[in-house]
Amino acid sequence: MGLVKPNTVTAILDKVQHIDDWVMFLEHLNHTFNIQLSQLLAVDLEVQALSFSVHHGLNIEANYLNQVALTNVRLEIDDDPRLRKSISEPFQGWMHDSQHFTEQEINQTQVYQQVLQPLNIQFGSAIQLIYDNKICVILALLTSPHRGALSSLELQPIYDMLPMLQQKIYQHRHHFEYSTRTLLGSQLIQKIKQPIAIINLNGTVLELNDDAKNLCENNPHLYLHQRRFTFTANHQIQFTQHLFELERNYNYYQTLDYTQRTKTMVLDHDLFLTLDLLIPEKAHKIFGLRPVVLATFTCLKHKTQYPRELYTQIFMFTNVEHKICEQLLNAKTLKEISYTFNIQLDTVRKHLQSIFAKTKTHRQSELVQLLMKFV
16 A cells, blocks of 8 residues: 555545544545445443444445444443453554454454454454543554555554544544434434334334334234234234343343343244343443333345355354255245255254354244344
């Protein structure tokens, strides 16, 4: 890249006035410096809340990035050692993944396995733009294994821009401080092209996006009545039971594992509902309410081609395991899979146990829901 003069980027930065303008700045930053993904985020240190987050990635479909952001909402800030270190104390200069953390520290995190690896992102460099008694604002630059880590020479032009960038952030610091105007969750679900709702633990729908409204109007398995989801009889009982269990688990949220915070329902052979309990602090900081449940509907018939190569990278499936997962995504039963491939049912079950171990899931519905996040 060399010592590129970032005249175009600084010209764009000078035009930043509104909160949405920061995405335009990141887009030009990526293009000028050949960066795969960049992120500008802020943590309000007084309430320990992620108060601002925008990102841009070249050649990455916008709705997929929104899905990634939704996955990130479900994760804990403490899961990512880089972010944890970034907000714990002020530091000077760049923080590089390859220099400040071991490969194992990064690879074992959920944010790497569920967010970065599917995007083919490996290397990251971050710098604090502001760190005071109120907020910490961070610029993170991420690149692919093929692109390689950013060198000091490549980062120097961006470093030279920092005084101007810091001045702009101070000028518009209200963009980065926590307030009800900057709640991420409500904005996020409206952007995602998938039926999503926010409900409380008694089942009242607090907010839902247009896709969820359309689903309720056109799907025979559910409808919306007096701000509540209404299902067929058996599913209604299951839905109520799931909410009861999540409410009970809510009292012990500090020790909950994934299976205790998430419930999955199979509404039809091509329609799944996932209920994610967001812990009180996270719900309050992201959605402004406590506690809340994120209700995500997934329609199999709208999914794209089976992403074999991606699943191989993430889960290391064997050929047979790939075939089983593909059939499960097509709503096939284990008996149907056994018949299709002319193998014993017990053999299918043994392969399924191996798949469970590799994906850290425990039930077919949980497995399918996980796989659907990447297709």
